[in-house]
Amino acid sequence: MKKVLIVDDALFMRVMLKNILEKHQFEVVGEAGNGAEAVKAYEKLHPDIVTLDITMPQMDGLAALQEIRNLDPNSKVVMVSAMGQESNVKKAISIGAKSFLVKPFQEDHVIKTLNNI
Template sequence: MKKDILICDDAAFMRMMIKDIVKREGYTVAGEAENGRVAIEKYKSLHPSLVLLDSVMPVMDGLEAMQGILEIDPLANIVMCFGIGEKATALKAIRLGAKGSLMKPFQADRVIEAVKEILGDPA
């Protein structure tokens, strides 16, 4: 089973930070997206094993992008990333089909824990 990740966040430094965390642990980064619309397009072309999806992005937010991805693949593995004060959005995302959630600011061990819960070990 492939274990590649699509990282979606409007902040380039956040994408880089997450990319560094997952690569250090041995996972492959399938691609990156800076907004929800790009996330859906990249999902269509890359079919990653997991999507780490920020909730707040321009053009199309994370919830809309998640719904678009789930229309393409109802079994898609999506972990939504939230800021403090977005508990209601986090709960809605889980109800709509997200397999997990991560709270910002990220802690490397929590990111890896969320990824391993879905994909298992990278090897």
């Protein structure tokens, strides 16, 4: 069972993603509401996959991605973005994100993306 850390500043998005993942045999080992919390949670929990929102307070997803990649160059991070953030997604991929998901989520696409990582 793959362990997942969900990072999003919107609680309802974390809950929705958690419900999808747990329904498909992923173990959600932690949640974070901003990039700074994400980095701390990654260090503590060592998840197999991180879903990381791009737009968040305190530390955005791109900065958090860079910090996580510095901690673990083999980390598997999937960026989560709203429509219209293509430039941020391209930057995230260049930093080392493995894939991305676009809000609103399509359940089958979320599972397919995480299973392919």
